[in-house]
Amino acid sequence: MASDDRLSLAFAALADPTRRAILTRLAQGPATVQEVAEPFTMSAPAISRHLKVLERAGLVTRTTRAQWRTLSLQSEPLDEVSAWIDQQRREWNLRLDALEQHLETMKGKDHEHFP
Structure with missing residues (x-):
């Protein structure tokens, strides 16, 4: 998969607060699907759709x-x-400078001209 495609998929996945x-939960360590779904008040199929996007x-x-089924x-x-954002930041900083x-x-x- 091309880098731009991977980046687009990652940004699309990150666009949703759920x-x-x-991801914040999984940053603490691997968890089962049930453990990940526990804090949410949505159906199992809805959680499954979010997991498929991720x-x-x-x-x-x-x-x-x-x-x-363990998620990591x-x-x-x-x-x-992060690298893409850093590159954009560097380019914009150069332009602003x-x-x-x-x-x-x-x-x-x-x-x-006008002292």
Whole structure:
């Protein structure tokens, strides 16, 4: 899967507060589907849909042992999101610094013409 596609899937998954809450829970360590679903007042199929979105984005993996399905957080997609945000921040900071320098230059020129 292309990097842009993975990034889009991760951002789409992170856009929902329920899915972010699930990731916050899994950041504490692996948990069963039942443990993850416990704090929510939604149906099991609704939780399952959220988990499928997280799995598709690569943010969560599911392992099955006997009747237990354990979920684990996968940090790689979050690392990609963080790297993308950091790159955007660097680019915008460069642009804003250039704008600030330009405005300072223009301000200095105004003082030359209008003391």
